[in-house]
Amino acid sequence: MNTIEALDSLRAKVCAWKGAGLTVGFVPTMGNLHAGHLSLVELAGQRCDKVVVSIFVNPMQFGPDEDFNRYPRTFQADSEKLSSAAVDVLYVPSITDMYPNGLTQSVVSVPSVLTGLLEGASRPGHFDGVTTVVCKLFNMVQPDVAVFGQKDYQQLRVIQAMVQDLNIPVEIVAAPIARDTDGLALSSRNQYLSKEARAIAPKLAVVLQDIALAIESGNRQFDVLTAVAVQRLLDEGFDSVDYIQVCDARTLQAAGPSCQSWVVLAAARLGNTRLLDNREVVLLEG
């Protein structure tokens, strides 16, 4: 694995691969890698000849009161994990390559119908930061395929919309959520949890699964299902629930009667840690 910091070197490498007819898969990350990230890397390797992983903790997607400064930076451990995976290049852009004119330059913004709700409502400006950096990374790496985890379901939909709206020539591949043995979705932020909070955290996946199972059995009382789930989480020891919502899996609008595919999305807080999770509803044929 080559670790590359200079954009020119990255471009030369990718250009040589493409000249040789090789395809490039890309996994953008903010580091602090866990088994979930490695499953994205594996998927990229299955789809492409070469794999690039980036590590860049993107200041533009953090709000002023969020955890940018304390976001775990674990470069050495990340680099070792990626070396043991099938990664060809670890790209670590500098802040000046990424934001040559500071953070107040051109911004890529997906319409608020998709970015103003759920995570976007709780974290104003977050998705502009994500789409701007991902668009820049796509321009830098020029991948054929880019892999994103379904754990950040809204992020995935927002990036799919950006790629379609801006005709960016990259295929977006969605990777299933990687979970711990007790069902907790893997996340870099799980390490902030105290021992007590870590024991409560898997309840989030349980209530989402219960809502999904109820919908699969024909229940369409979404408001009742989500209200019950919120109360269960509070009773179990969650400090607050930002949202639990049954949405149209394609548009992420609140699910209405004509909706045919659903996803249940949630964000809830345990102490200072904000956990995200979701479940798609799978209707069996017949």
Ligand code: PAF
């Ligand atoms: O999902 C993440 O880790 C980040 O939002 C991403 C896509 C790497 C952009 O900074």
